[in-house]
Amino acid sequence: MSGVVLARGIDAEELALRMGGAPGAGTEPITDAEVSELGMEVYRPGGRGDGVVRVGEHAGWAFAIEYGDSTGGDRLEEISRDGVEAIHYTPAMEHPPAIVIYAHDGRHVCGFGLCEEHIRWGEKPDLLLPDLVAAGILHPDGDTYCDPCPDDYITRRRSALAVIEERFGLSLPPALLTGARLTAYAVSGTPDMTTEDPDFDVVCDWATANGYPLPSGRLRLIPYLIRLAYRHATSH
Template sequence: MSDGIQWLVGLENWMSSVVFARGISAQELALRMGADPDGATEPITDAQAWALDMEAYRPDGDGDGVVRVGESAGWSFAVEYGDSTGGDLLAEISRDEVEAIRYVPIQEHPPATVEYARDGVALCSFGLAEENQRYGAEPDLLLPDLIAGQVLGTDGKTLLAPRDPDGDDYEDFKVTYRRTLGVIERRFGLSLPPACLKEGLLPAYAVRGTPNMRT
């Protein structure tokens, strides 16, 4: 569990969203994100996934989206590539008593976001460095954790971690992001080793459009 997920702050490509699910297999996660059950590639690396023939936009159809899936620390996970919208189905992914979390690592502004769903309901979500603005059916579900993790003051509104969005250096944002990801990591027992995500060989599925899945 030493790897955790705080290192995800350093993901270089903002389109590499990560979806976690507890209670289903990695293949089932891919299916709930829109994959063909018989559409898996041979296991490939992160670099090979980005090298797949994907179109970001088509005037007469969907852009291409791909996921690579695996399992770590009792959770299945899917890494999204290209124009994947599979993670937008988080409530659907979480049906039948499944838990699902999505981390979208957009940098600076708009901020990275964390979303949590369980049993078919989108329970809570918020932007990192904007944790005082929370949404969902139970927006304050993680509030005690955010307060205990010194992300928010006891009023649930005061942001405690330093940040300087008007400066040239966004290291302050990274401090906030890591602090919040640490809260999520501890609350849900998430751990995703960097090597598993990057160099690890994982099957890939098309979840949107018509990408060429030949590696």
């Protein structure tokens, strides 16, 4: 997962389209683990890599889970047009920090990095400052921390995320992000979104004989790296 986009005011399919997906091009529902079986080339020299999203809806928000070279950070103005609210979360461990950006009606309203909440930007950079103060993260001046030297940055990040969740009424269970079967769309590059390989049995037999892990039998898809190895080994 490379990011999460949430939108209030449109459904999941419209969110996928605003992120660059094609109408009617969604796959059958797949899990987080099954995304790896799609043909994605995340980095492509001289061009845009492949990006895929799995989309769904929960508690009044549409959401898109991003994989690869996705488009959430580039298309927030488009996603949030016509009165829609949109939030983009880009995870990271420490530095650069995980980023949260809130957009509304085609405008970037505010954003900040988790554990770097004193650096805020957007048309209304202090929109969430009262919430950050109430949560005991920042002092009212917006520049100094209540705890300037926290020992547990994981807890600090969770506190900042809790501010976002409470302010906007978000509640995405982790199991929904990973285990739920959701429709997937290509949003950038040229990923192979095929959900059944006609030569699945042949390649699967070759993979088994050559010590590769068995592909999923449910989707009947050959993972991209196994297919590359098969093509290399069987090409003449």
